Amino acid sequence: MERRFNTTRTIVLAGIAGGTVEIIWVLLHCIGSPLQASLVAEEVARSFLPQMVGLTAVLTGLLIHYVLALLIAAVAVFAYLRTFAGDIDEPAIFATSIAALVAIWAANFFVVLPVVNPDFVTLMPYTVTLISKIGFGITMGWIFTIWGVTPAGHTKHTAHRRLALR
Numbered sequence: 499m500e501r502r503f504n505t506t507r508t509i510v511l512a513g514i515a516g517g518t519v520e521i522i523w524v525l526l527h528c529i530g531s532p533l534q535a536s537l538v539a540e541e542v543a544r545s546f547l548p549q550m551v552g553l554t555a556v557l558t559g560l561l562i563h564y565v566l567a568l569l570i571a572a573v574a575v576f577a578y579l580r581t582f583a584g585d586i587d588e589p590a591i592f593a594t595s596i597a598a599l600v601a602i603w604a605a606n607f608f609v610v611l612p613v614v615n616p617d618f619v620t621l622m623p624y625t626v627t628l629i630s631k632i633g634f635g636i637t638m639g640w641i642f643t644i645w646g647v648t649p650a651g652h653t654k655h656t657a658h659r660r661l662a663l664r
Contacts, residue, residue, distance in 0.1 A: 513638075515637045516571065516599075516634035519637045524622070540556055541559070542562050543562060545611065545618060570602065578642070595636070595639035597635070
């Protein structure tokens with residue numbers, strides 16, 4: 499069965515799913531540590547709006563997190579379509595998705611955040627934050643392989659791919 503590639507759907511699914519995987523990972527880390535997940539969300543907000551506090555900061559941090567996740571997914575989709583003209587195999591999609599998120603992590607934690615919000619850098623161990631980005635990359639790659647980033651804007655859904663969504 500051949501189905502028309504829907505760029506918006508792919509971006510939204512990859513961004514929301516990848517962002518959610520990161521949140522779940524951070525929540526799991528917080529269960530086993532004294533860190534409160536709400537503080538992580540607050541620090542995300544403070545990276546953009548330093549004076550923000552409380553519930554407003556938590557909700558704004560979550561909103562910012564998902565907006566950034568959607569932006570990452572959008573850039574990735576258009577990069578795949580432009581760079582590879584959509585002609586990229588599944589292992590390469592996973593490898594490049596993970597590599598892109600690791601590069602974003604490195605830029606954030608070693609260049610941007612030390613200047614913008616040093617408190618965020620020390621909030622969690624590097625391994626926790628790196629694994630969250632790798633989880634995003636794996637999830638984004640999985641969404642891209644299911645919905646396809648293929649030539650001429652088409653994707654073939656095989657039976658096993660359709661079943662993976664159920």
